[in-house]
Amino acid sequence: MASYSANTKREKKVFDTEDDVAKAMAEYTFNLSKKFCKKRGYFTIVLSGGDLVLWLKKLLVPEYAETEWSKWHVFWVDERVVPLDDKDSNYKQTLDSFLSEVPIPTSNIYAIDQNCAALGDAKGAAIVYEECIKRLVNQNIIRTYKSSGFPQFDLQLLGMGPDGHMASLFPGHYQIKEKASLVTYITNSPKLPPKRITFTLPVINCASYNLMAVCGEAQADAVAKVFKDDFNLPSARLTADTQAIWYLDKAAASKLPSECL
Numbered sequence: 001m002a003s004y005s006a007n008t009k010r011e012k013k014v015f016d017t018e019d020d021v022a023k024a025m026a027e028y029t030f031n032l033s034k035k036f037c038k039k040r041g042y043f044t045i046v047l048s049g050g051d052l053v054l055w056l057k058k059l060l061v062p063e064y065a066e067t068e069w070s071k072w073h074v075f076w077v078d079e080r081v082v083p084l085d086d087k088d089s090n091y092k093q094t095l096d097s098f099l100s101e102v103p104i105p106t107s108n109i110y111a112i113d114q115n116c117a118a119l120g121d122a123k124g125a126a127i128v129y130e131e132c133i134k135r136l137v138n139q140n141i142i143r144t145y146k147s148s149g150f151p152q153f154d155l156q157l158l159g160m161g162p163d164g165h166m167a168s169l170f171p172g173h174y175q176i177k178e179k180a181s182l183v184t185y186i187t188n189s190p191k192l193p194p195k196r197i198t199f200t201l202p203v204i205n206c207a208s209y210n211l212m213a214v215c216g217e218a219q220a221d222a223v224a225k226v227f228k229d230d231f232n233l234p235s236a237r238l239t240a241d242t243q244a245i246w247y248l249d250k251a252a253a254s255k256l257p258s259e260c261l
């Protein structure tokens, strides 16, 4: 199993504005899509909810017209267990702002199970999502991390909340300790809505590339704690197989200790 003890060097780039972060995230995604589509014929990309959903629109510019959308397989690192047409659904938000604009085959977009979502069955949704990931590993669409059996996604685009949570792994909640499952669930999330499913930390850290994009002053304290290695914050535990990089705007980076600048 992958280690999550911060042995992959945490990298960062600071940009002037949120718009610059979004543009750089799009460029990073485009380049990795090109690399993996050429190498394997697939690109497995994991998305988050939150602000990032809007930043994905930067991929819709003519510069990236050659993106091989038909080779994309899209997952969510976490999802709120609400009906798929609910305004809080990460799937719906991403569909409305980005996915509906690009020709990714519908069968390559892996939303959570709609029955579990409609019933608010978080445990069931986690089980079904884990089965889905395992099936795609068996089909060689998702690679595995150094023959550990853990899935290895090509790229994950992540966000962090002001409390330092990433995906739906929240500070002080036991889900961060889960090591055996691929997908777990929470029914008392401190951020609403309360029922969510989430990739576990080993799965998150097995990805080839992890890009954490964080903007705004509200996140500055948490960013500073992460870069001081405060592992109480789930986001401080982010690593990756090849690269774990943080894209920050100046506001989010404003409280970084001077030795980190």
Ligand SMILES: O=C1O[C@H](COP(=O)(O)O)[C@@H](O)[C@H](O)[C@H]1O
Pocket: 047, 048, 049, 050, 051, 052, 078, 079, 080, 090, 158, 159, 160, 161, 162, 165, 166, 167, 168, 191
């Ligand atoms: O609830 C969630 O929050 C985090 C962070 O969102 P942000 O708006 O502060 O960027 C997000 O990454 C996660 O996917 C989402 O479910």
